[in-house]
Amino acid sequence: MNKAKQVYVTYIRSTREKVWDAITNPEVTRQYWGHNNVSEWKPGATWEHRRVSNSSVDIAGKVIETSPPKRLVISWANPANLHDADKVSRVTFDLEDMVDLVRLTVTHDELEPDSDMLRGINRGWPLVLSSLKSLLETGKPIDIMNLKSSPDAAKL
């Protein structure tokens, strides 16, 4: 099967350490993502994306590769589909320094073509990355869980 891949690039006036922390520290993810990202962040460890409002696990997977504060690779699936290899996708966060900026590239690949997950993440990542950038640059995230016309965002 031909898998789909999406790439999202955003530039944030911050440091790699702060961006890394914002991806892996639930105290920060809950502020801009509406979820706690919970894991030991060691290769092979599980990670869970727990909704702040009711603790439901909306996304889960394993840590595939980690080299703070440069690169994090995780698998990504609805918890019900964790054992269905076709439905487990992969997310890579690459953080690069650029003058007083960080270039954050999120590559989401191994996605099932024409799937709800593909449609969901294609709405979700721009929201999440916009909110992350706002939080790090202004101290105030975007209230992504309460936006108009973003029903899929609640899950991501």
Add this chain to the structure above:
Amino acid sequence: MARLTTESTVYVTYIATTPEKCWEAVTTSAFTKLYFFGRSIESDWRIGGDIVYRTPDGTVDVQGKILECDPPHYVRFTWHVEMIPELSHLPDSIVSYRIERAGENVVRFTMTEEHPAPLDERLLEGGRWGWPLILSGLKSVLETGKMFKADPPGAPPAMQEYFKELRK
């Protein structure tokens, strides 16, 4: 063998601002000079009218015609690169900016680059390289009032390869 494509590229970002303020940031030079690699913008924003992006020394970088315009929500125009000789022979692309209210003081900004005439796929890399930096700058300027320091990215490797083939 070069692969040709008519694929559109789409970028979405959410900005804590109003549609009116976002429209102003897209259509006035006081803003574009901050986040669009120093470019000024000129247009009367009427259908059929010209639109020009100009570098600080006055050189026309991009020229086009307004196809649709609905302030403060939508503008769509042809995009012809004048400044880079290797690109000035290319057929027009079409660029649009869509500004939608997504919540209280939040807009969803969608930039689309359409390629109605088939283009060498490697040329799309130029946009993939530059647009995220421009849109990140637009968001920073609107949310913080300041632009970050960033040099315009040079041509990405795929585009350099395209230029090299042209020169042969």
